[in-house]
Amino acid sequence: MTEKNIYVPEVIAGRILVIRGHKVLLGNDLSELYGVEHRVLMQAVKRNLKRFPSDFMFQITREEWENLKSQFVTSRWGGIRKMPFAFTEQGVAMLSSVLNSDQAIQVNIQIMRAFTKLRHLVLDNEELRNEIESLRKETEGKFRVLFETLDHLLAEDAKPKKKIGFTAKEKEAGYGS
Template sequence: MELQAIQNKIYEIRGLQVMLDFDLAALYGSETKRLKEAVRRNIRRFPEDFMFELTKAEYEVLRTQFATSNKRGGTRYMPFAFTEQGVAMLSSVLNSEVAIEVNISIMRAFVSVRRYLSETSHHAVKEIEDLKQRMKALEEGSEDAMAAINDLSEDTRKELDDIYLALSQLAGKQKQVTEKACRKPVGFIHYDKKKGE
């Protein structure tokens, strides 16, 4: 049985990784009704952390995620959701060779999903830590720059302000000179020497 196909049938509901009764019935080659009957006959084997029934609201949210939501149509009974432990318990309730083989594949799929989530969260934590270090370095750099500016004496600040003022005045004069040079003479045709006219 293909692992990816099983992984695609694992959903997160109420913060738990679960599989739904109709998906499990299809994997076991059984009817959903028969699977539910077997569970109800052995309900003591399925505490709430092994299996729970979806609410209508949960089912509606989940139905929007199904690619074939029309196929499921309206249902009178809400699906059962089985955690990894609940799926393991199903093999003892169903007690067939097919159920045992399917359960082995399902357990591998749960382990694979758990490993993926663990690795993803580990990478996310590392990236967040890297970002924190970069922010800290930027903050320290900004604090050092501000401290250096604050350490300047009043005379040094005055001299820097004078230099900035002189530079801006020179820039303004240069702009005026450039504008005058670009004016065209009045009263006769001006020939452009670069074009050789």
């Protein structure tokens, strides 16, 4: 990843994962975005552990890790000894108070924008879903009447029709003899 791409919210949004129902960034990705070694990032977090309650940061389980790795054809993570930490949006915001480099500040701003953009996408999808549901409810009654009328007409066509006009009723045996 080039220095130029680091600050694009879409690139950051692509790294946001959903784990345990939370949108998170893994510590590995954050250290790369911030331009610091992962070890340095985690040391800063451990020195300020009181700032990171479980709803800001949590360590993922081996099962979650295996599930994450299986979602990628080629893993971008090498072998690891410890399971990575996942940082929620609030945890990333708290990192800005722990890391004070210019790059960390700029990246943090872009990460917040990426989280906001994702939130807007979810809301937009929810609005679209509500509009479709409203349209369905609004048109359902109108189409129900149309389909009931069509069913009624088709049911009438299925009944045998009464023949109109003259029909000759002659006995077969007496005819032509």
